[in-house]
Amino acid sequence: MPYQSVFRPGLFTDRVVIVTGGGSGIGRCTAHELVSLGARVALVGRKPDKLQAVQREIAEAGGEASTHVCDIREEDTVRVTVAAVLAAHGRIDGLVNNAGGQFPAPLAHTTARGWDAVVRNNLTGGFLMARECYNQWMAQHGGAIVNIIADIWMGMPGMGHSGAARAGMLNFTETAALEWGPVRVNAVAPGWIASSGMDQYPPDMAAQIRGMRQLVPAQRLGTESEVSAAIVFLLSEAAAFVSGACLRVDGAAPNAKRIWPQVGTGGTTPAFHGFHLASLPRVLQDDKP
Template sequence: MRYQSQLRPGSFSGQTHLVTGGGSGIGRCIAHELASLGAHVVLIGRSAEKLALVAEEIRSDGGDCSLHSLDIRDEDAVRDTVAAIVQARQCIHGLVNNAGGQFPAPLEQIKSKGFEAVVRSNLLGGFLMAREVFLQSMKTHGGSIVNITADNVGGMPMMGHSGAARAGMENLTETAALEWAAHGVRVNAVAPGYILSSGFDTYDPEFLRELLPGFRDSIPLYRLGEEAEISGAVCFLLSDAASYITGQTLRIDGGSSLKHHSPLWRPAPACGGNRFNGFHRSRRPQVVEELEAEGKL
């Protein structure tokens, strides 16, 4: 099997697209879809081992990719890596700023070091990648950037550091869209809601067992999303079909962000509608598999 994308085969043939955080989760899924559509995908992340495993998957599926292991918070490393990519590929057509991370904690317990680390991962790193890709390629050739943020509407209790960084990335998206439009560069953002991604594996399983069913119950579509439902939107925004879209944040959350504007609305179990998962190599987090087997998710 290969990735079952909703976009036309060959949509990105001859193009080079960078995906940060490409070694796992949503980034891995996006990298697979882009490669299935003909792009040369450059996988970027801190773990060379994880990147190598994804690269092996992509190549075994017939795709084309390369990889660079670095910390996107390191300005010199970002500059040198982008230079190496441009030298090898001549032009960068797309950048997906997906890398990031956080940990659950109330604001009163977050130390300055932890707060700064999350902001640097989710905001500074994305800025450095976007700036260098713009300066070294897109300023001359144009291109498209998609920043992955999060569902931070109405605040992010227990994730205040991440919410602040993601809000900053949304504003940065708008600023970059304005400043770089004259160079043919489009900049958009995608804000995922609760997605069935390997990112769940980084949290305490008991913490998730308690919270995940409640997450589902608060979503109008009454289910969590699939990685492929994020990837499809990202690939659309990178494609020529989105040529007149820039400076926008697309929320993919099953309607969960709408609840903040409807205080009288009370959720009720729903059918959830159609579910799309074209990613042939998708993997459920273990705690999610257990909850689904128990009928709790």
């Protein structure tokens, strides 16, 4: 079964989009959806085996993707990687700044080294990728950038390093939308998404992860394809007058308030499952609603 996108076939024909963190999770899903709509995708990440696995999936689906091993935290490497994408594809129409990561730690126990590692991964790397795409192609030819941040509203306790970095990415998005216009720069802020990233956290967080849906007014977690759809919209011609914006995909979780103990009405919305290769994270497989 092919990817079941809600967007019209051929929407990105002859377009080239870079997807960082394209070897897993939301990046992998987004790459598949873009390819299903006619795009050629450049998969960027640190682990060649993961990138090559997604490249094979895309080829089996009849699409085209190139792989580019890159540590987005390294300025010279980013510059060379963007040049390599241009050499391979001849253009860059879109950038999905999806690569990132963090580890659980309270602020009082976060070292300078740990802080710097997360900030470089979630802020500096995204800036470098965006700057090079702009300088090497988009400044002269136009394009669209979508920065993936997170649910940072009201702080990010337990992962303050990531919250600070992603809040910085949102501010960078707003600044770049002004300085780089008419290149469009937007952000997508996923909430709690049932993605493979959930399996990267320590086992003692499993109960917390399984209980997240109870804190969401929509009474469930999101899907990778729901985030991908938001990204694809912001890359598309339908968003031609949207720039400097942030689209939340979070089931209204940040709107839950202590003064109003009821979270939603107890019902939920049907999840959108467009990604034909999606699988439930292991940590959720034994979780029963």
